[in-house]
Amino acid sequence: MLQKKIFSIAASLLVTINPFLGQAQPAPILRVNVAQPIADIQPTMWGVFFEDINFGADGGIYAEMVKNRSFEFFKPLMGWKVEGSKRTEGDILVQNRQDKQTSNPRYVRITANNASQGGLSLTNEGFRGMGIKSGLRYDFSVLCRVQSGNAKLHVDLLNAKDEVIGSGILTPEQTDKGWHKQQVSFKSTAGEQKGKLRVWFEGTGVVDLDMISLFPEDTWKGRPGGMRADMIQMLADMKPGFVRFPGGCIVEGYDLDQRYQWKKTLGPAEDRQLIINRWNFEFGHRPAPDYFQTFGLGFLEYFQLCEDIGAEPLPILNCGMACQFNTAELVPMDQLDPYVQDAVDLIEFANGDVSTKWGKVRADLGHPKPFNLKFLGVGNENWGPQYIERLAVFQKVIKDKYPAMRLVCSSGTDPNGERFDFLNGKLRDMKADLIDEHYYRRPEWFLQNASRYDSYPRKGSKVFAGEWAAQSDKTVSVDNKNNWQCALSEAAFMTGLERNAAVVNMASYAPLFAHADGWQWTPDLIWVDNLRVYGTPNYYVQKLYSINKGTNVLNLTQENSPLAGQDSLYASAAWDKATNEVILKVANVSNKAQVRIIQLDGVKKLAANGKLTLLKNNVLDAVNSFENATNVSPVEQQIAVDVKKKALSLTLAPRSFSVVRVKVLP
Numbered sequence: 035m036l037q038k039k040i041f042s043i044a045a046s047l048l049v050t051i052n053p054f055l056g057q058a059q060p061a062p063i064l065r066v067n068v069a070q071p072i073a074d075i076q077p078t079m080w081g082v083f084f085e086d087i088n089f090g091a092d093g094g095i096y097a098e099m100v101k102n103r104s105f106e107f108f109k110p111l112m113g114w115k116v117e118g119s120k121r122t123e124g125d126i127l128v129q130n131r132q133d134k135q136t137s138n139p140r141y142v143r144i145t146a147n148n149a150s151q152g153g154l155s156l157t158n159e160g161f162r163g164m165g166i167k168s169g170l171r172y173d174f175s176v177l178c179r180v181q182s183g184n185a186k187l188h189v190d191l192l193n194a195k196d197e198v199i200g201s202g203i204l205t206p207e208q209t210d211k212g213w214h215k216q217q218v219s220f221k222s223t224a225g226e227q228k229g230k231l232r233v234w235f236e237g238t239g240v241v242d243l244d245m246i247s248l249f250p251e252d253t254w255k256g257r258p259g260g261m262r263a264d265m266i267q268m269l270a271d272m273k274p275g276f277v278r279f280p281g282g283c284i285v286e287g288y289d290l291d292q293r294y295q296w297k298k299t300l301g302p303a304e305d306r307q308l309i310i311n312r313w314n315f316e317f318g319h320r321p322a323p324d325y326f327q328t329f330g331l332g333f334l335e336y337f338q339l340c341e342d343i344g345a346e347p348l349p350i351l352n353c354g355m356a357c358q359f360n361t362a363e364l365v366p367m368d369q370l371d372p373y374v375q376d377a378v379d380l381i382e383f384a385n386g387d388v389s390t391k392w393g394k395v396r397a398d399l400g401h402p403k404p405f406n407l408k409f410l411g412v413g414n415e416n417w418g419p420q421y422i423e424r425l426a427v428f429q430k431v432i433k434d435k436y437p438a439m440r441l442v443c444s445s446g447t448d449p450n451g452e453r454f455d456f457l458n459g460k461l462r463d464m465k466a467d468l469i470d471e472h473y474y475r476r477p478e479w480f481l482q483n484a485s486r487y488d489s490y491p492r493k494g495s496k497v498f499a500g501e502w503a504a505q506s507d508k509t510v511s512v513d514n515k516n517n518w519q520c521a522l523s524e525a526a527f528m529t530g531l532e533r534n535a536a537v538v539n540m541a542s543y544a545p546l547f548a549h550a551d552g553w554q555w556t557p558d559l560i561w562v563d564n565l566r567v568y569g570t571p572n573y574y575v576q577k578l579y580s581i582n583k584g585t586n587v588l589n590l591t592q593e594n595s596p597l598a599g600q601d602s603l604y605a606s607a608a609w610d611k612a613t614n615e616v617i618l619k620v621a622n623v624s625n626k627a628q629v630r631i632i633q634l635d636g637v638k639k640l641a642a643n644g645k646l647t648l649l650k651n652n653v654l655d656a657v658n659s660f661e662n663a664t665n666v667s668p669v670e671q672q673i674a675v676d677v678k679k680k681a682l683s684l685t686l687a688p689r690s691f692s693v694v695r696v697k698v699l700p
């Protein structure tokens with residue numbers, strides 16, 4: 035009776051004009067029960083998935099500008115152009131000290147014989163060019179060892195026409211230390227999108243060079259040898275609840291030799307043994323023969339990144355299985371121990387105090403404070419009984435030692451089918467903490483699955499929606515676009531994730547980054563070249579969810595049902611106890627404007643104005659680009675609240691995603 039009365043008052047006072055019929059129509063009501071939140075939203079709800087794919091790390095967030103700096107690619111001089119060698123002025127020869135230095139055996143020996151400008155030189159092409167900013171300081175460094183003489187290094191930045199736009203001089207010192215690092219810094223005089231680095235030699239002498247490196251001054255937090263600040267800022271702006279790293283299939287490796295091994299990613303950069311990146315050769319249609327993992331960014335740096343941006347670290351480790359799309363190699367069960375030990379040691383590395391073996395390693399690397407790791411993934415897209423068998427060993431050992439550690443477990447590659455059903459059943463029987471679901475599907479799938487989690491059990495294992503993205507064409511198609519249709523379908527789907535935060539504790543779009551000249555997989559959340567970065571419409575959807583996360587789910591209904599596709603509308607509501615705000619998210623995937631009255635039940639008083647953040651575009655194919663980076667991007671406006679009726683009228687633009695925040699007053 036009371037409900038009926040509220041409805042009739044609201045309907046009579048908040049009548050709107052139907053824009054198409056031109057008549058006064060009572061707009062349908064969305065009721066939000068503010069008084070009784072139905073579930074907690076975990077602080078980890080919206081996060082990011084990072085993998086070194088599409089030049090995500092090397093050539094991406096790792097700000098190193100020199101490709102193949104240690105001459106360890108299959109072809110030792112790949113990325114380098116040698117000029118003037120084997121002439122009277124001297125020679126440049128690749129040396130290999132495999133017996134002495136297994137992690138970084140190669141270097142180059144320069145023999146300069148009265149060399150001068152225009153003679154003996156090495157030029158590096160960078161990662162599809164080097165992005166150079168005018169007036170910025172660049173830090174060149176090299177490991178060197180003088181054999182004889184006193185040849186000098188001239189370090190020049192070149193523009194696309196090979197004109198010098200910055201230079202420094204370095205004279206390798208003859209010391210009894212042998213190999214040692216030297217550096218020189220200088221400023222560029224002009225900007226260039228496709229720059230190069232040329233090192234030319236002057237004078238006479240024999241000098242050995244390795245780890246020829248160039249970093250810009252403006253790295254994230256100004257850390258020498260650090261990350262690209264513009265890319266990391268995009269992540270920081272999202273305020274992600276977690277960062278999953280280092281992948282992805284890269285964790286599994288093409289074969290077990292090429293799996294990701296975190297212990298090999300610590301310490302001096304020159305001791306981190308490079309391996310081929312599996313995305314180098316994964317797709318015949320997008321080959322990247324110059325794609326390797328230098329591990330210049332290693333686990334310490336990933337943990338540090340998480341700390342910097344206030345995200346929970348979520349490392350994923352190999353479970354004793356190589357990628358099942360590739361070799362599908364298995365570690366025999368009686369040889370699994372080192373893999374399990376890697377996981378146990380990682381927890382100690384992250385959390386142990388400095389008196390522990392691995393806690394001390396962390397402290398010696400400059401981070402005595404523990405990282406407070408709470409989540410750990412075992413296996414990426416692994417499946418079958420072989421996975422369950424191996425996972426059970428990890429689970430037992432880790433839980434015995436660290437009962438509070440929450441383990442993320444794989445449900446394979448797809449969100450349905452035999453493989454999924456088998457794993458989902460087994461994992462729930464095993465009381466898995468979090469089940470990692472992946473869905474690379476068409477936009478229609480995302481709309482049809484907005485209620486996917488409504489029927490999931492509220493008790494038992496939680497879901498980590500660990501990798502997903504709407505595919506405008508199909509998975510691994512080069513034609514997939516980060517268009518508005520895909521982003522809007524994701525926004526609609528995510529209302530279902532939020533509504534079911536009791537079940538879904540973590541979610542991340544994948545992949546995260548792509549280099550416009552070096553990608554293998556599309557779509558991707560953020561696109562970069564060597565100087566620029568832009569967020570896709572999908573990025574703005576993810577960001578809007580993340581920065582408007584709230585702390586509790588509120589029940590939102592239209593005619594007593596969740597709004598999950600009726601009239602092509604999808605909605606969810608959250609409460610933010612930190613700010614006392616109701617947060618409403620509504621996706622209108624139809625091509626017509628629609629009006630809804632939002633009735634906030636159970637509140638005493640509301641602020642007179644709320645904030646509406648609107649993401650919209652009439653064109654489903656609309657995309658962002660370097661030239662038009664904010665084509666589809668959020669716009670904010672004030673929205674009036676009817677404080678008397680504790681309601682507001684929301685006009686949902688065609689093909690739009692709206693986020694509304696309304697403050698509840700005491």
Ligand code: AHR
Binds near residue numbers: 087284415447544555
């Ligand atoms: O995100 C790209 C790839 O998709 C990941 O590496 C893998 O886990 C999935 O198949």
